[in-house]
Amino acid sequence: xLQLQExxxxxxxxxxxxxxxCTVSGGSISSSTYYWGWIRQPPGKGLEWIGxxxxxxxxxxxxxxxxxxxxxxxxxxxxxxxxxxxxTAADTxxxxxxxxxxxxxxxxxxGQGTMVTVSS
Amino acid sequence: QSVLTQPPxxxxxxxxxxxxxxxxxxxxxxxxxxxxxxxLPGTAPKLLIYSNNQRPxxxxxxxxxxxxxTSASLAISGLQSExxxxxxxxxxxxxxxxxxxxxxxxxxxVL
Numbered sequence: 001x002l003q004l005q006e007x008x009x010x011x012x013x014x015x016x017x018x019x020x021x022c023t024v025s026g027g028s029i030s031s032s033t034y035y036w037g038w039i040r041q042p043p044g045k046g047l048e049w050i051g052x053x054x055x056x057x058x059x060x061x062x063x064x065x066x067x068x069x070x071x072x073x074x075x076x077x078x079x080x081x082x083x084x085x086x087x088t089a090a091d092t093x094x095x096x097x098x099x100x101x102x103x104x105x106x107x108x109x110x111g112q113g114t115m116v117t118v119s120s
Numbered sequence: 121q122s123v124l125t126q127p128p129x130x131x132x133x134x135x136x137x138x139x140x141x142x143x144x145x146x147x148x149x150x151x152x153x154x155x156x157x158x159x160l161p162g163t164a165p166k167l168l169i170y171s172n173n174q175r176p177x178x179x180x181x182x183x184x185x186x187x188x189x190t191s192a193s194l195a196i197s198g199l200q201s202e203x204x205x206x207x208x209x210x211x212x213x214x215x216x217x218x219x220x221x222x223x224x225x226x227x228x229x230v231l
Contacts, residue, residue, distance in 0.1 A: 047157075
């Protein structure tokens, strides 16, 4: 059964870069039928899509975050990563990685999420 | 402000039928299919409905979805205590080169 697991620092200083990795187990990230994405949820608030990528490396981002976001893939490690630069307290959130099936066109498998706090 | 509008709260008693609405526009719901997610307290969201009205394997048929024009709805029949959760609608928005949008979420309370 496919599983996703986020990892990375739980505390990031303002103006620095937030870096997270999602490890995919039980399946290949190189499958042509899936996209892989990041979604975040500030404490007590709703969900916000950050961006997604295809195993080939093509990416697309939320317009509101595009200037600060980079999503990349390492197929040899079956991982994909998120970098969010120049963070502020507004970037404090639980960050989820998720799989989107091209057939269902929905995020069908999610990681458990990792809390990232931006604070000095 | 979310691109998709949901009521912040909904409630019902066990056994009742509850509906949650999701309102959008021509660039999102009006042009694309709608998905619904259930988020139990302290857990990651779970896909509940995809492509407007399709249930993933394992989702009870008490949950159903529909779409009309620029609005969508999630219906839960035979309400159970374990249905108490946050529910989010989501779809693709064709504006600004395209991006995924979520509703603000609806907290369902089972009285």
